[in-house]
Amino acid sequence: MKAKFLVPLFIFLLLAGFLGYGLKLNPREVPSPLIGKPAPAFRVPQLQAEDKSISPEDLKGRVWLLNVWASWCISCRYEHPVLVDFARNSPVPIIGLNYKEVRGDGALDVKGIDPATELATARQRARQWLVEHGGDPYMVSAVDLDGRIGIDYGVYGVPETFLIDQQGVIRYKHIGPITPESLRDVLIPKIAELQRAS
């Protein structure tokens, strides 16, 4: 019982350990339950080709990235040059999910807007934004006007990026803007791993 005086110290260290670990966690990064699950299906109009649609079905057999973006999203402006640069010689196609382009912009009053006008407005705004911000890194962008696809993918902040494998299963989710570091250290190795597995 000589070491009794060490008990408070031990409790303190235990508590400090827990708190220290908690300090390192990012409460903004909510782990997605969709990892390892099939990417939710959708079929919506494309942003650029007006008469075409896009669905995850179309990408079966390929590893691809789904990047959620919008012209009103401030962080997307930091992410965009990284994506444009990556797309130049990316080993995988990047599919854009243009999320609530019109409704998501708090500055616009769009109550009672009709769907055709909303789609046209979204296309015009999104295309212009791409031109102004260094180009279009996406093979195709899907237009998610009402954010329903976003909900199906558990999107709670833009930008977010999903890595999807050949079987259409979500393998990884990146929350927040992609940086050159996260691309180099996480995404590119994960892409290579998935492509090797095929």
Place this chain on the structure above:
Amino acid sequence: MRRLALVAALLLPVAGQAGEAVPVSDDPVLEERVMRLSHDLRCLVCQNQSIAESNAPLAVDLRNQVREQFLAGKDEAAVVEYLVARYGDFVLYLPPFKGATLLLWLGPGLLLVAGAGWLAWRLRRRVREVPPPLSAEEHARASALLDGSAKPSQESRS
């Protein structure tokens, strides 16, 4: 009466704002159900608010989802399952009881039991503890105090 009118007047802008932000359906019973469930669901944008309280665009969208699914005939459990499938247990203010949450649910009870056990052990040991025998000097002092021949106030101060 004047005070009541003042309170009513102060509440007016609040009520006005709330009406503006929430697109409500005409069915008050449905709305009540939507709001009751929404109070138990966490908003992922403003994480300290439920989706009933938050006016973040996502919270509004999720409230609309809850409403739509109720209208489609789903019950509370099905709607919760729908949201958990997309956002994980994080959306629940009442976390489920499972492996990963064992410590969370049982921890406080275990701490209580451990504390109570330790206290009982200490108390029982204290009862059994025999006070050390008095030295001859202490014995003499105690006798003097009992006789009333010593001055206790002075003794205690020394």
